[in-house]
Every structure is written in structure tokens, then in C-alpha cells.
Amino acid sequence: MVSAAALMAVSPVLGASQATTVQAVTTSKKAKTNSGTVTIVLGHNAYIYLKSGKRNTNYKYQNKLWSVIGKGASLKSAGLKTINGVDYYDIGDGNYIKAANVATVDGKKVNHKSTPAKDDNTKTIKLTHNAYVYNNKGVRIKSAGTLKKGTTIKYTGTKKIKGKKYFALANNQFVKTANAKVTSDEPVQDDTTMINIIKNSIVYDGNGQAYDPQQKIIKGAQYVALKAKNIDGKWYYMIGNSEDGEQWIKAVNTTLASGKALIPEDELPNNNDTTSDDQDDTIATLGQDTVTYTANGKATTNSFESGHRVRVTELRYIWEADKNQAELFYKLASDKNGYIKQSVVATISGKPLNAVNTSEEARLSGVVATANDKAPLSAAIAEANNVKASDSYKLATKSARDAYDSAITNAQTMFGAKTATLLDVNNAQAAVTKAKAALNGAKVRVGNLGSLTASEADQIIALVANVNGVTASQVQFNNGNANLTVTSNNGFVQTLNVSDYATVN
Template identity: 40%
Template sequence: AKYTTIAKGVTVNSNGTKTIDGVLYYSLGGGAYIKAANVDGKAEESEDSTSVKLIHNAYVYDENGKRIKKYEGKAKLTKGTEIDVYGTMTIKGKKYYQLDEEGTAFVKAGNIDKPTIITLKKNAYIYNGEGKTKKKLVKKGKTVKTTEARYIGTKLYYKIGDDQFVKAANVGKVKGTELDPVNEPDGAATVEVPDTEDVNSTKVTTKRVVSLYDIKGQKYANRTFDAGVSQQVSELRYIATSVNSTPQLFFKLASGRGYLKYDDVTMDGKILNPVNTPEQAKADVTVATAADKAKLTQSINEAASVKASELYKLSSSSAKAAYDKAITDGAIVNNNASATIGQVNEAEGAIVAAKAKLNGAKIAVANFNSLTPDEVTAIVKAAANANNVPESAIQFSNNNTTLSIVTNGYTQPLNINDYAVQNSAINR
């Protein structure tokens, strides 16, 4: 209808742009348009698709500049891939190339455009891919081309040649568009540091450059934190390296990636008490028997039924991935004849915690024949999670009564009842 209003935050499909009386609009089909100025991100140009080649590995982002964890089943697009683009868009001041006609998927222009140039603000050693150096310098003020950003251990580097890297901390001016790191930092926490006023959480701050440890009290290779780094922690426990050693206190990172020594950090927030005793810590270093592994074995064996459940299928991609990882890691420990009781208990605890975070459930709607914009958005998200596709691939049609996955011209019908349930008691 003429002058129909679409609520803020609603996602709609567009089949291109059109300039009317000097003003840029998005076409919604059927002679309906919305002003581009009312859409997040400023459209710079629109054109038929053009084939381009990626010069770097590239993450995919949505229209708000937020990273899409999986696009068409892939975590990222690889260097050298030929992709079709539909013009460019500026999102939060940065240039992106649009990957679909609907304008829901983008890659940073730096992964397509000319190389990035960096200028060293300090004399910088050149490192190899293992983080080792022969102390050959790139001098302060030198300008060089970089082809990628990469983490080695927990530190970020720029690649400047074949197996040659300089630390990002020594780089000053960066000319060109931003490069996404091609990997994740080893040992780095993936959780946000809590506000220090949150009395129900605990964080620790490193006193110096410190190592990250495993449940056996052994240092991880190339996993360190710089001085002054804050991390959220979930527990305090004694860890012994052998039955004859003196157990020491460690904080467990909330991300589950390892432990920091009590003496290496300062603590803020909720005070944690040890979850075990020194005697229990010594017992934990003994090799686990089949009886010790019974609970872990049971949790692994029930994974198939969990993954077949609505609870799992409709959970977020991150929650499912965390559960999958816990099961995979647990199976490795369970099959290890030398695994200690401590390793087995840790693996079992990780599965229990990951399962508890699965929160999938059907979306309750008032009337399938008259879905609200919020209900449509929630169903799209649930269907995308269940089918491991981006939300942009889920489409409604026939006045929001027919649901499908649409990718590369292929349409797969979906049953809306798999993702939503009608509840007439809902008051709109």
C-alpha cells in the first residue's frame, strides 16, 4: 500500500537500486521502494554483478559490519577465489564490496583492492612463521607492502615477504584498507572482560609476561599473555604436576582455553575459593581407569541424540560449535590410555557446560497467517541456525507463509512448523 511504514530494524530483500528525482532508493519489487538514506550503510554505487578475485583470505560481514560466522557454509572466503560483487557500500566509514543482490553480505575492500602499505614506527626485527628471529632489522620509517595480517602465538604480525613477518606493535601508519587476520590468536580468551563493578564475576590481570598452562600444570608452547592483560576466569583450583610435587593454585580462563598461575596475576571482582584440595590435585595426576571415564563415555555416547534434538538444532551456531568441540576434545581424552583423572574430569565438565548453554526452542507466534516483523526475524534466525546457513539465505514468500532456503538459484522448501509453534494465548 502507498506510504506503508516499515519498522526500524526489519530486514527486507531488495532487487537493486534506482535513482528517482536525484534520490537513491532500494527497490522491494512490485513498484515499492525505500530511500537508501533509511538503510544502515550509505550506498555508493549499484551495478550488475562483476567478477573479481580475492587477493587475501576474507571474512564475510552483514549490512551492519558484523562478521557472519558462516557464509554459504564457509567460515571465510579463501585467497584467489573468484566472486561476483554488486558494487560497493560504506559501512561505519569503511568500504565494502557487496556479495549478493539483497545487500546482506559484504567483504572488506582491502581483500580485493590494491595492497596495503605499512610504515614502521620503530626498528623492527623480522620473524619467521614460528615467531623466531635472526635479529635482522627493518628500520624505523621504512615503508613496505604487506600481504596479510597473522597471529603467531598471541601477537599480531604483518607479512612482508616469504616467511617474513614484523610485529604489528612496531607498525605506525597503515595505508590502504584494513586486513583481517587470517587466523585466531592462540590461547586468547574469546569472552569479554566483565565490568569491574560486576560483583558476580572475576577477572585477573597479568603482572608480567606470563605463560598459559594446561590441566597437568604444563606450559603451552607459544601461548603467553603480555603484562597488564585482563582475562575473565571461572574457577580457582590446585594443580599438581606429579603425585610427589607440591600443588599450586591456578585460575581457569572462562573461555576454557587454559590456566594462569595464581602468583602471576592480580584478581578483581568476586573472590573465588579453590574447587579442590591439594590432596585431590595429587590424585588427579594418576592415570584414569575405565571406571574413572564412565561419565565422560556416557556424555560422548549421548551426543548423537543431543544433536538430533530440537534443543541442539535451534541453538545458536556458536553454542552448537562449542558443544561439538567439547565432544571432539572429550573423545580424544577418552581414547587416550594415558589420560589422567584431571584431564577426564575437565573434559566431562566442558561437555556438561557446553550442553547447558544449548538453548534452542521453537519460536512462539500468535498466528501463522499474520506474522509480525519480530516473529519473522526470529523464525529466520532459528531456521538459519538449524540449517547452518546465513540468515540471508532464508526467505519468506506468499505473505510470510512459505519458508525456503535460497542459495545460488537453488530453492529448498522448509516446514515452518519445524521452527515455530502457534500459541493463541500470545497477546500482541
Template identity: 35%
Template sequence: MKLSYKLIMVSAAALMSVSPLVNTTQNVNAATASSKKTTAKKTSTKKAITKKSASTKKSASTKESASTKKSASTKKSASTKKSTSKKAASSKKTTSKKTTSNTIKLIHNAYVYDKNGKRLKTYMGSAKYTTIAKGVTVNSNGTKTIDGVLYYSLGGGAYIKAANVDGKAGNIDKPTIITLKKNAYIYNGEGKTKKKLVKKGKTVKTTEARYIGTKLYYKIGDDQFVKAANVGKVKGTELDPINEPDGAATVEVPDTEDVNSTNVTTKRVVSLYDIKGQKYANRTFDAGISQQVSELRYIATSVNSTPQLFFKLASGRGYLKYDDVTMDGKILNPVNTPEQAKADVTVATAADKAKLTQSINEAASVKASELYKLSSSSAKAAYDKAITDGAIVNNNASATIGQVNEAEGAIVAAKAKLNGAKIAVANFNSLTPDEVTAIVKAAANANNVPESAIQFSNNNTTLSIVTNGYTQPLNINDYAVQNSAINR
């Protein structure tokens, strides 16, 4: 509230009064004129002196009165100014107090931390309150610096980072800059990529951190994200993720996990080839597209042809000609010789298919295992595809040795990526929120249902699949194992 004061100044003017001297002349005889004139003059002079004295006293009195009034006015003015100054100071103090209100508004989603800067697993009696949404106004009773980071106290040992508060962090307008420690693919908001790269060592501005699925990403442009696993240094305002992971957060390996990985970049629009050196129809890469590759090999189109070098894509989708790309990273040596490449073109015999046949036959036992059932959906899908593709090659009477070897290698690689395992918990009767989340995810993977269909009940001791009103009980021991050695 603004206060307006009107200062009234009182001034006094000295009133000066002066009485004129008046000489009265009377007509008298000539003989007495001089005497009487003298007497009259004296009398007149005396009267004039008396009047002048009175006038002087009156003037002095007036001056004294004016001086007294002026002094009083001055004191009153000083008093008024002092009073006004006090009121102004009081007003200023009040405004300052209101300006430094303990109400703060969030401009980002904010995690709640403890006094040591560690994220709280529960807040206000629930795990769902450990993240406060953007736009929410909360009360704070002060600030605290933890490990060099400024926090606002919410009371009760709970804190949020000041960087998430509107204008309160001091450096809130300082952009967040990330430096890539690995070559990083650019993903869209759905976690899909066209394999375009941001080069290792590149420094870019990021506007938010967010989870896509269970993996953490940094946003670097309109619908453009890079995995946090590929990021090294982070400078500027620290960003908390704007959302929670869709399940238990996973530590994603970088796009180019091996520092000695090899990447190639297309020189022009180029075709993709198969293991027989034949172009795939309508499968090309634009110029300037970077891809990670896993091997360099000779491929011959026939027994009598001259083998040429090709890079195999790490994704396993095909091959790029050596002459169509530029390479950076670890130098790869050919995995075969030109002579072996010519041999690979020949039709495979039953003996050549022995290993492939064995891998296909063991698929049933693999799919029944804990390793497969508790793996991620993507890992299981990759294994299933490798088995399906391998069976097609195995049943093809004209399949070449090269095709058979490639199919067998794909199955072996896919099986190696199956990582299913039971969730280790400290106590089945007292599961933590993180343990509950992990078990739900494992049960959903094992039963090929969405995580929302998996429900706990009876204080998280009973597990079920609930879909369309139908409830199917599950055995929690199929997805978790108790390990009393776990420290919480």
C-alpha cells in the first residue's frame, strides 16, 4: 500500500510599522512666535521621540513575534519533515518486507531434496509429492546452500533447488550448456532417431531435461533430444527433469559406448546393400548421414567377381560400401579375406547350417527362461526377430554360406542382449517405492502387458494383472528375490 503525505510549511512575515512625525504650526503673535515655536518644536520633538520609541518597540515586538513565529514554524517544519521521514522509512520498511515475501513460484518441475541434497523418496507421506509441478506456488522459510547449489527450504528438512524458482536463483537466466562426451544421435520426443549425429566435443544449449520412457534426455532444439548418457560437462543453470520416468529410470549406455567405436558418414546419396552385395530396393541414405558400424568385411557378388569392402551397420540393417563413406574413430580391419568372401557366395550345405540350426532349436528353452521373460520388450523383440529371420535362411535351399553365417551371428548377438533378472529387494513385507516400480516393470515385461495393468494390493504384498475387470493373481517370487544383505 502506498502512502502519500502532504507537507504544510508555515511561514511568518515580519510586519514593520512606522509612524511619521507631524509638526503642527499655529498662527501666533510675532513676539511670542519664536518662543512658542521653540516650545512647540520641543513638544513636537518629544512627542515624535515618544512615538518613535513606541514605534520602535512595536517594530521590535513585531520582529520578535515574527522571529518567534518563524522559529516555531521552522521547528514545526523540521518536526513535520522528521515525522514524514519516519513515516517514509516506515513505509519503505513495510514495502521491503512485502517484497521479500516467503511465497515462491516454480518455473520448472522441481524435485524435493533433503538437507544433504539427496532426493527424497517420500514427502508429505507420499512418493507422488516428491516432484512439485511447474507453476505451483509454495511457501519457503529461507535459503540454504548445499554443495555450492542454492536451495529454498520448504520446512521439515525439505528443499527445492532455487534454479527452479522464478527469478530467485540469481542465475536463472544463465543458459544451460552441455558438452557431448560421445558422438550422440538426435532423437525426437518419442525416442526415435534417424541416426543423425551431434559430434563428440560439440557444445550446445539445452532448454530442459526430460525422460522419454525410462531414459533421460536433454532437449537441444524443436523436438530434438540427445541422451544424457552422451553428455559430459553441464554448465549454467542445473535442470531437473520436467517429468518422471515411465517406470524405473534406467542408466542408458551412450550411443557410442566404446570410446574406440567407428562411425562413417555418407559422401553422397548412397544405397544400402545385403550380405550378397546386392542393393536393397528403395533403401538409401542421404549425403552427410552418420552411422555407427561394427565391422569391415569383403563381399563378393559371385565366385568370379572381385570382392569389395563394405562396412556393416551396428544396427545390423545392412552394409555401406567403403568407397561411399568417410570414416572416423577406431580403424577396423577386415574380418575376412577376399578368398573367404568368394567362398561365402557358394550355397550352404547342411553342415554349414549346423550352428544356425542349433541356435534356432534352443529358442524355445531361451523364451521359457527368466533371462528372456524379464528382459525389456525391445530386447525380446530383437531376439524374436533374429530367430524368425534365421529360420527363413535355414529353410532356404539356395542360401549362401555368407547368409547363414550372418543369420547365426544375429541370433548370438540378440541373445547376448537379453538381460532379464529378478529384482533384488530387502524385505518383501516392506517394499520401497523404487522396488515396487521395478517389480511392476518386470511383471509387465514378463506378461507382455502395459505397466498400468500390473497392480499391487495388501500393502504391496499381493501382485496381480487387472484388465477389463478381470484379475489374474501373480506370484511375486517370479519377479523378485529377497536379499537381506541389501542396505537401505
């Protein structure tokens, strides 16, 4: 069994939401040097191999794809087996782990010397200090961040740049030789693609849609990139595959740490903007200590310290009654009712936000409407009966009539509400005015109701269809064109007078 705790500790290697117990199937096969079952603990992240010596890229448990088993994981093994001159531990069902990645067997430390295959020319360095990453001109690549002391990285050789010696990494990146030493103690697999997360990143599905509720990968983690693909013009790396589906992050939020490049060099995204966490995020960095506020501008007991970074989703004016003024606030993504003042924010990065209201709208929303304020609304409500008796209402489209009815209902609610604000009343009044203006119904003008032309008949049928929300094929003339019948979708037949829809010029 792979220890769940161990896997959780190295979940970045396994991918988001993959901290799950994996069962290695025990077999009765006899090992080369050991018989029976032993417990092995991994000292390095490890791939799974088949008895042919080739990687098993489809190793699954509970319908989850496991490309790598993390350092510290504990598994049951049937013992050692040599494949193509390399020692492996048999973890059952035809699957194997390289012995070089095993730290202990039955609780005892082991030191298996790596016996590389003939085509394994991997060379690695281990950082002895925190190290910056440079380009081929010796200029620091700020977006690559700082590589941590103790990190093992594959390198391809050395190069002198402006008189200084560097180790050449993948993707035209370099670190100073003074910050690293060549090592073979921690082998890195040839075909591993490791990526560094340089910005907080949203997790997407295979179609580029963010998961709901939102999942995030925090800056500073390192993942195995299983593959890459372009979705709607943007490159993504796949970092996991669970019962919820594939898990992808935007490549613009990463740098290639080591291994095979999965994205063509001429299509690599520009990730030099380190202030942006994700193109779909807006991040506010606080310039001073602050408390949070409610939607009414009231201070809460929750607080943040200066320098704290928070994701925000909206910018709006809120009326502060005690100060008799409107002030701009950012809405917190982590608290649906929480806000911080714009004035305490030092910097904003990511997706720009515009105010969703005006300072005047905020003022109106903070003042309760009086009876005098509601007088125009009362007049609009009183007029409704006359409006509904008019041809402009009766012969308008069904959607236009429904909109007017809804506006009147809301107006009645706001008129009767004791806590309705000026903004509520004004918006209700504006909605009635707009809906009334859209009522443009009128009778079809004809030369003679008893002798309609084909064009006049078609116009009448079209009007009846629009008013009753049916298709023209459901409307028919009868009784010498004196009447119309409308057959609804449920088969109900309604008889109408032509004179209700047409008038003589």
C-alpha cells in the first residue's frame, strides 16, 4: 500500500486532487535475491515500469492515472528483479520501480547504485545555494524565480558567458556553476518534464474551463507536466488526472525546470509579467493594515496585514452613511459578503476591474425613499389599467407585455416596501418607463375588412401569431374571414375576431 500521508506530502508530483492511497498488487513471483514480501519506501519520485523495461504510462488505480509515485511513499514488493541490467523492485501485476529510487527495505536503509541503461546519458546537478536563472546572454530571467538550494536538475553541459561559467539547463536557461555541483546521487529520469509554478494558477479541465468550485495551485510548487496542448490560442500543461477529470494549468504561469520541452520554442508564452497571477484573476496587494467591510460599508473584526495579497472580483462604490460619502471598495473572492477599501490597496495585478456603479448610485442606494420619493412610482402603477386596455399593450408581442407586467409587479413591491431605497424606487420607475415605451402594438390597416388582399391577410396572421406567441402556421382565417382560430401547442383552439387585429384606413 502507498501511504496516503506520504502521497499527500508530495501531491505536487502526483497532481492536484491525487493524494489517494494506491494499492500495489502483491504477487507470488520470486525475486532475484529476496523471497516473500518486503516493504519499500521511496527516496525519490519514481516512474512505474513494465517487465520489458519500458515505462508504464497507463498505470491506474481506481480509474486514476498515476504517472509518478512520490518520494516517501511506502509500497509492498515481491523483491528485486534485474531487467536489462538494471535492478527493479516488483510491485505486482507486472509493474516495477527502479531500485535506485528506493531508500529503505523493511525499515533498513539501502543504497542501490544506479545501473543506467545503455541509452541513459542523464547528467544532473544539485544546487548548493539558492540560484537565479539566466538566459544565454547572462541576463537574469526574473519570471523563472529563484531555484531552491538542494534542488536536483538535469543539465546538458557547461558554457562560459561574459567570462563566467554556467551549467546549461533545458529551454536555453542557465545557472551559475558556483551555485551547484555535479551529482549522480539523485537521478532524474530522462523523459521527465518538470515545471515550476511561478504564479498562483487556476486549475482547468481539458476544454480550458475553470472548475467550480475553483481550484488553485500556489506559486512555488513543482509538478510533472504530463503533456501540453493549445486551447483557444493558449498553451496549457496537464498536471493531473482524477475522477473529476483532467487537470490543466496555463503555461504562462510556469517555467520549465527540466526535461523534455512539450511546447514549441517559438510558441512559448511570455511569462515575464510576474505581477500577474492568472489572466482570469485580479490580485490586490495591500499597502497598509486594514479591516474588511460589509456590503453596507460597515467595518468587521476581520483584518489583513500590509503586504497581504488577496483575490478580488469586483470594484464598486459603497455609501458610508456615517461619513455621508461614497467610497470605492474591492469585493473579496474569499468572502462573498466581504470588501476592502480601494484606498488601502498598493498595487493591482491581473485582470483589470471597472466600477460596476457610480458614486451617485451608491448614494441613492444608501437613502431610504420617502412617500414623496415614491409619488412618480404611484402614478405609474395607477396608469397600468389604462395601459393594459390599449391596443399598444394588447397588440404588442407577448414578450413585451410580459416585461411590462413584470415591471409593474416590481413597482408595486418597491412602493409597499418600507426599506426601499431611492435607487430601488428610481430603478423600478425606469423599468416601467422602458417597458411601456416598448409597447408598440397597433392594428393592421386594411382597405376592406370583408375583402382582404393576400398581403393584408398575411400581415394580420403575423400580428396574431406575435401577440399570442405562436407560429403563423397555427393561425387560420374562417367564417368568411370574419374570424381567426389560433391552435396552441397543447391543442387548445381559440377563436378571435378579425376586427380586434385590423381596422379600415
